[in-house]
Amino acid sequence: MERGDLTPDLLLQAYAMGVFPMAESRGDPNVFWVDPRRRGILPLDGFRISRSLARRIRKGGLEVGIDRDFAATVEGCADRPETWINDTIFGLYLDLHTRGIAHSVELWRDGRLVGGVYGVTLGAAFFGESMFSRETDASKIALAFLVDRLRQGGFTLFDTQFITPHLRSLGGQEVQRAAYHRLLADALPRTADFTAPDTPDVQALLQRNTHTS
Template sequence: MKGKETNIAFLTQTLIFPPVENANAEGLLAVGGDLSPERLKLAYSEGIFPWFNEDSLILWWSPDPRMVLFPNKIKVSRTMNKILKSDKFQLSQNTCFKEVLEHCSTVARKGQQGTWITQTMKAAYLTLHEKGLAKSYEVWEEGELVGGLYGIDLGHVFCGESMFSLKSNASKFAFIHLARELEEKNYKLIDCQMYTPHLESLGAEDISRKEFIEILKN
């Protein structure tokens, strides 16, 4: 059922999303539904993701344009090159997904109040991790977790959800390693969802939603 003034859909328990072209100018496509593994898997495969506050209904988004990183376009600064060649940080994968999730939800971010990684979201993504769909990269310094990221792995596209740093350049270290690994595995892109200057500095760029969906579907 859709409102008369907008194309925003109100989801029921039926596992279906409206066409992404129905999203409004901000990218909001639908409201409601649930965060079951089945719905989340369907959403990401359709180019849709949830993003909402603790006291809000579940909001589903498919923005146009879409911020993405083509793995072969990752930008590595001289400073990061030195760090990558040193033994300052160590990298691991999927060793402490829950801790990465917690840090992403609690680390203060410039210009942001609170977090969109609610308790409901945490539970949903932990379930996805148990099913092998959600993955984490962890960055360590002297045995201490100092950075990392997590996202949804679709097998040809990695949907980045969030990253954190407790030490300077720790999240960049994880992101660069992710991009290089995905390039070796012939992944098409990393979905960064929405524009930020930080992501742009690492080589991410805006593409049209239409182009993004074509890459996702192919």
């Protein structure tokens, strides 16, 4: 499927059905749909910040941005030898961002984007698309602020599509397709607001999420 056949509205319909788009590579103009037999999720009540990650956050020097530069965040995620983000997918998510449906959480140091994560919202579901790091643990820190924001905003489902060792170490799980669809069906009619929480606050984040045992 090429860009002319794929619209933002069709993409949202696909998400609501539990499928998402990918490309074979950045240079391949075609897009295919994915509906994994086992789906990755990050339970919002299961994410905890480890002591080591908390120490890195407390070191400071990082500024958290919300939708400050969505395009640069997607570009950062695509900036790797192998990526499923082609020009078609890039353009679609920019369209969704202008409609207030796709969002990014970014980490900045001295005006330079050093990490981030982005995804799509529907109802009380957040569909995480990709993340990147240009500094040690930058994506983990961005993910911590994202999870905290989803909790505060009333979200019930954080879809990570697949599970990587990185996500599993942070509490990510795999569920069967049928179980995922039940979680999705419960989340879609609900109301949540990605923009509702206040400006990210490091101390509040750590108080709410640091693992103490």
